[in-house]
Amino acid sequence: MSEVKQERKPEEFTNRDYQAGFITDIDTDTLPPxxxxxxxxxxxxxxxEPEWLLNWRLEAFxxxxxxxxxxxxxxxxxxTDYQSISYYSAPKSQADGPKSLxxxxxKLLETYAKLGIPLREQEFLAGVAxxxxxxxxxxATTFKGKLKDVGVIFCPISEAVRDYPxxxxxxxxxxxxxxxxxxxALNSAVFTDGSFVFIPKGxxxxxxxxTYFRINALNTGQFERTLIIAEEGSYVSYLEGCTAPQRDENxxxxxxxxxxxxxxxxxxxxxxxxWYPGDENGLGGIYNFVTKRADCxxxxxxxxxxxxxxxSAITWKYPSxxxxxxxxxxxxxxxxxxxxxxxxxxxxxMIHIGKNTRSTIVSKGIAAGFGNQSYRGLVRIAKSAExxxxxxxxxxxxxxxxxxxxxxxxxxxxxxxxxxxxxxTTSKIGEDQLFYCQSRGISEEDAVNMIVNxxxxxxxxxxxxxxxxxxxxxxxxxxxxxxx
Amino acid sequence: xxxxxxxxRDEAWQAFEARGxxxxxxxxxxxxxxxxxxxxxxxxxxxSAATEPCDAASFVIAKLDAYRVVIVNGHFDAQASDLPxxxxxxxxxxxxxxxxxxxxxxxTYRDDAFLSNGIVAANSALASDGACICVPDNTRLxxxxxxxxxxxxxxxxxxTGIHIGKQAQAEIIExxxxxxxxxxxxxxxxxIRLLEGARIEHYRLQMExxxxxxxxxxxxxxxxxxSCTLHATEIGGMISRADVVVRLQQAGASCTLNGLxxxxxxxxxxxxxxxxxxxxxxxxxxxxxxxxxxxxxxVFNGKIVVAEGAIKTDSAQNNxxxxxxxxxEIDTKPxxxxxxxxxxxxxxxxxxxxxxxxxFYLKSRGLSDDEARQMLTFAFADEVLAKMSNQAVRRYVExxxxxxxxxxxxxxxxxx
Numbered sequence: 001m002s003e004v005k006q007e008r009k010p011e012e013f014t015n016r017d018y019q020a021g022f023i024t025d026i027d028t029d030t031l032p033p034x035x036x037x038x039x040x041x042x043x044x045x046x047x048x049e050p051e052w053l054l055n056w057r058l059e060a061f062x063x064x065x066x067x068x069x070x071x072x073x074x075x076x077x078x079x080t081d082y083q084s085i086s087y088y089s090a091p092k093s094q095a096d097g098p099k100s101l102x103x104x105x106x107k108l109l110e111t112y113a114k115l116g117i118p119l120r121e122q123e124f125l126a127g128v129a130x131x132x133x134x135x136x137x138x139x140a141t142t143f144k145g146k147l148k149d150v151g152v153i154f155c156p157i158s159e160a161v162r163d164y165p166x167x168x169x170x171x172x173x174x175x176x177x178x179x180x181x182x183x184x185a186l187n188s189a190v191f192t193d194g195s196f197v198f199i200p201k202g203x204x205x206x207x208x209x210x211t212y213f214r215i216n217a218l219n220t221g222q223f224e225r226t227l228i229i230a231e232e233g234s235y236v237s238y239l240e241g242c243t244a245p246q247r248d249e250n251x252x253x254x255x256x257x258x259x260x261x262x263x264x265x266x267x268x269x270x271x272x273x274x275w276y277p278g279d280e281n282g283l284g285g286i287y288n289f290v291t292k293r294a295d296c297x298x299x300x301x302x303x304x305x306x307x308x309x310x311x312s313a314i315t316w317k318y319p320s321x322x323x324x325x326x327x328x329x330x331x332x333x334x335x336x337x338x339x340x341x342x343x344x345x346x347x348x349x350m351i352h353i354g355k356n357t358r359s360t361i362v363s364k365g366i367a368a369g370f371g372n373q374s375y376r377g378l379v380r381i382a383k384s385a386e387x388x389x390x391x392x393x394x395x396x397x398x399x400x401x402x403x404x405x406x407x408x409x410x411x412x413x414x415x416x417x418x419x420x421x422x423x424x425t426t427s428k429i430g431e432d433q434l435f436y437c438q439s440r441g442i443s444e445e446d447a448v449n450m451i452v453n454x455x456x457x458x459x460x461x462x463x464x465x466x467x468x469x470x471x472x473x474x475x476x477x478x479x480x481x482x483x484x
Numbered sequence: 485x486x487x488x489x490x491x492x493r494d495e496a497w498q499a500f501e502a503r504g505x506x507x508x509x510x511x512x513x514x515x516x517x518x519x520x521x522x523x524x525x526x527x528x529x530x531x532s533a534a535t536e537p538c539d540a541a542s543f544v545i546a547k548l549d550a551y552r553v554v555i556v557n558g559h560f561d562a563q564a565s566d567l568p569x570x571x572x573x574x575x576x577x578x579x580x581x582x583x584x585x586x587x588x589x590x591x592t593y594r595d596d597a598f599l600s601n602g603i604v605a606a607n608s609a610l611a612s613d614g615a616c617i618c619v620p621d622n623t624r625l626x627x628x629x630x631x632x633x634x635x636x637x638x639x640x641x642x643x644t645g646i647h648i649g650k651q652a653q654a655e656i657i658e659x660x661x662x663x664x665x666x667x668x669x670x671x672x673x674x675x676i677r678l679l680e681g682a683r684i685e686h687y688r689l690q691m692e693x694x695x696x697x698x699x700x701x702x703x704x705x706x707x708x709x710x711s712c713t714l715h716a717t718e719i720g721g722m723i724s725r726a727d728v729v730v731r732l733q734q735a736g737a738s739c740t741l742n743g744l745x746x747x748x749x750x751x752x753x754x755x756x757x758x759x760x761x762x763x764x765x766x767x768x769x770x771x772x773x774x775x776x777x778x779x780x781x782x783v784f785n786g787k788i789v790v791a792e793g794a795i796k797t798d799s800a801q802n803n804x805x806x807x808x809x810x811x812x813e814i815d816t817k818p819x820x821x822x823x824x825x826x827x828x829x830x831x832x833x834x835x836x837x838x839x840x841x842x843x844f845y846l847k848s849r850g851l852s853d854d855e856a857r858q859m860l861t862f863a864f865a866d867e868v869l870a871k872m873s874n875q876a877v878r879r880y881v882e883x884x885x886x887x888x889x890x891x892x893x894x895x896x897x898x899x900x
Contacts, residue, residue, distance in 0.1 A: 072511070381835075383810075383811075396820075396822070398822065398824070398825035398827070399825060400825055401792065401793075401795070401824055401825050401826065402792070403823075403825065404821070404822055404823040404824075405820070405822050406819070406820060406821045406822065407818070407819060407820040407821075407831070408817065408819050409817060409818060409819075409833070410815070410817050411814070411815065411816045411817065411833055411835060412813070412814075412815045413805070413807065413813065413814045413815075413816075413835045414813045415807075415810070416807035416808065416809060416810060416812060416836075416837045417837060418807075418835060418836065419834075419835070419836040419837075420833070420834065420835040420836065421832070421833070421834050422818070422831075422832060422833035422834070423830070423831075423832045423833075424818070424820060424830065424831050424832070425829065425830045426820055426822050426827060426828075426829040426830070427827070427828055427829070428825040428826060428827070
């Protein structure tokens with residue numbers, strides 16, 4: 001009998017094309033490339049911003065000019081020319097201001113349909129309010145009325161600046177100051193839009209809030225600004241998902257996300273990120289340089305970050321928690337997948353300041369092909385953090401002998417009553433596990449898939465239901481070529 | 485001095501002058517500020533000499549039957565030393581006179597590593613003496629060699645070279661000691677080379693005087709099937725740092741690093757280790773523990789790098805830290821850098837105080853709170869020391885380590 005079965009190694013599945021790669025052709029009102037104070041004044045004027053915000057932006061810009069781009073992460077990329085980026089791009093139809101979905105450009109709706117985000121269906125079926133960001137300006141926001149009834153504000157941040165200036169002024173930049181880092185300063189100067197969420201005292205937000213970001217116009221850096229405020233005793237779960245069309249030029253995405261949790265408040269922030277990762281030679285793809293930070297100001301507040309990162313050529317972000325309030329809790333659950341030439345340097349920072357603060361970090365990294373990924377985390381337990389507790393677990397799974405997985409956990413403890421544990425393992429998919437599955441009649445691809453899903457389970461369990469399904473599908477699609 | 489050795493020394497000196505001492509802005513020195521050294525020892529800190537004599541005899545390890553190389557204030561003391569016959573042991577100073585080529589090789593133990601940072605460069609340029617040990621192929625040293633470096637303050641630059649031939653075996657105790665009240669700095673670079681099938685058990689005992697600073701570096705290069713066990717204990721000194729670099733260059737090599745540091749008062753102790761897995765089928769084990777009391781500050785940084793092609797690597801690293809006081813601080817960073825999928829790597833870190841349940845258990849058995857604490861602290865630290873195969877050295881280190889901790893009263897009773 002002749003051997004007909006073809007040996008397929010898991011690595012062979014790695015190179016699956018990006019499935020959400022298409023460009024919608026819509027007229028955009030785009031500024032010419034370049035960055036100076038006039039550009040910032042222009043953005044500010046376009047958005048009818050008050051004087052204080054313009055000054056805030058200019059201050060950030062002046063500070064940014066004195067800063068140099070940091071190069072410490074474990075990634076390599078061609079530097080960005082900040083003068084060759086256009087800093088403002090809005091879909092033309094926005095000028096007329098669509099009041100409902102019916103007024104929205106049908107081409108936009110088509111784009112969302114292609115991505116599997118049928119806005120209107122979601123209204124009815126999933127019960128999710130979607131604040132869809134197409135390029136930089138929010139186009140449609142649903143379920144606003146229902147949220148308004150309970151006092152929840154969920155709107156584009158530019159709208160919030162107009163309608164609730166005192167709230168925005170009170171909180172904007174208090175978690176991530178304008179001069180925090182190079183990219184945060186840039187974002188503060190030129191951010192065009194993003195989401196604003198305010199949950200008043202004692203309110204449990206009746207639905208999951210969700211925003212789909214999508215980068216569309218060529219050569220437009222995306223500078224989103226998200227601000228979520230949870231007042232005393234409130235609860236909100238916020239979802240963020242991303243996908244972008246295929247193109248060759250690298251695109252910079254430098255978003256800033258600020259979360260504020262007051263006494264007894266809880267914020268759950270989930271991200272599924274699937275931006276264009278570049279082709280198999282590392283050409284193109286998104287640079288995802290994001291600053292995300294939560295400030296647990298109140299006692300017994302809780303912030304939970306969950307992220308599934310499968311896209312972007314370079315991911316460089318550390319969703320962090322400043323545990324200021326006594327008994328506050330920070331959580332970080334992450335799955336990061338790098339394949340082809342993708343690179344990721346991601347992790348979290350848990351800054352324990354209050355008494356009896358607790359944090360949990362679970363990070364799962366999967367590297368395939370030529371992918372390189374690093375977990376970089378900081379657990380700092382200040383002298384005042386009596387009885388602080390941290391548990392960290394970071395596991396890496398390697399598929400193929402050309403990829404890399406790295407771990408750089410920083411641990412700084414200044415209080416003896418703190419208990420801190422860190423564990424990390426790195427391994428490949430066990431041959432005996434694969435063999436066992438295959439001996440039960442499961443194909444190699446399915447077996448790999450199954451093992452990877454098991455590997456990520458701790459994190460997926462933390463995602464809201466709708467997202468968990470999506471994340472599972474995303475992993476399968478990404479790994480279909482890749483691991484599964 | 486031959487031209488080539490002089491040339492290397494000059495190059496090192498230039499590198500030092502250009503770079504100076506590392507600062508806390510260097511990622512590798514983020515937590516260890518050695519700028520104070522200059523303030524303590526003056527502008528010419530690298531050549532401040534010791535003024536008092538010192539007595540090496542008081543640092544002999546009890547019940548240790550060993551050959552002895554004694555270096556006092558950076559100069560070999562032939563009279564106090566007792567050298568083996570079967571194995572070549574020379575002082576660096578003598579070799580600079582007689583065999584400069586060998587010294588050049590020792591200083592440039594690999595490529596440009598002798599210039600890798602300001603401290604190593606200064607040491608390369610200025611090293612005055614040290615032990616050079618060469619164990620020939622297929623030889624087993626019958627007794628350990630005790631290299632005793634004593635000082636009475638001031639700056640000394642020591643360079644030690646250890647070469648273990650094929651299938652040869654040795655046990656070496658590198659001991660830094662002092663008993664004085666002067667400020668000073670010891671820089672000590674030790675290069676160890678293990679040929680095929682060589683074995684070494686190396687003890688590094690840093691027990692400097694309380695005001696002495698110590699900046700040490702151990703570079704280990706291992707060939708096929710060689711095995712290295714390093715026991716690194718940092719107990720003395722005011723600011724001390726030890727860099728251990730192990731390079732597993734050929735298949736089947738294995739290394740074990742056991743480290744303990746015990747710090748009290750305002751001591752600052754830093755341990756940096758790096759293990760390079762450059763060949764397949766190599767094994768490494770690392771277990772470092774720290775006990776911190778008073779206002780001491782401990783730093784641990786353990787890095788494991790698995791190169792592309794180093795398949796079947798098996799590596800495990802563990803770092804446990806015990807904080808005994810409200811003001812002690814630990815900064816630890818266990819790093820993994822892996823470029824290969826066929827590996828088994830794990831690391832773990834814990835930081836904490838004594839376990840309340842364990843304390844309760846012991847107290848329920850009738851021990852006082854103090855006794856219970858002492859016993860648990862001792863057990864925590866002794867897990868590392870118990871791995872020392874030389875019992876005389878182990879006892880010696882236990883005494884030195886626990887004598888520092890104020891709440892250990894009945895040490896003898898515990899040691900049994």
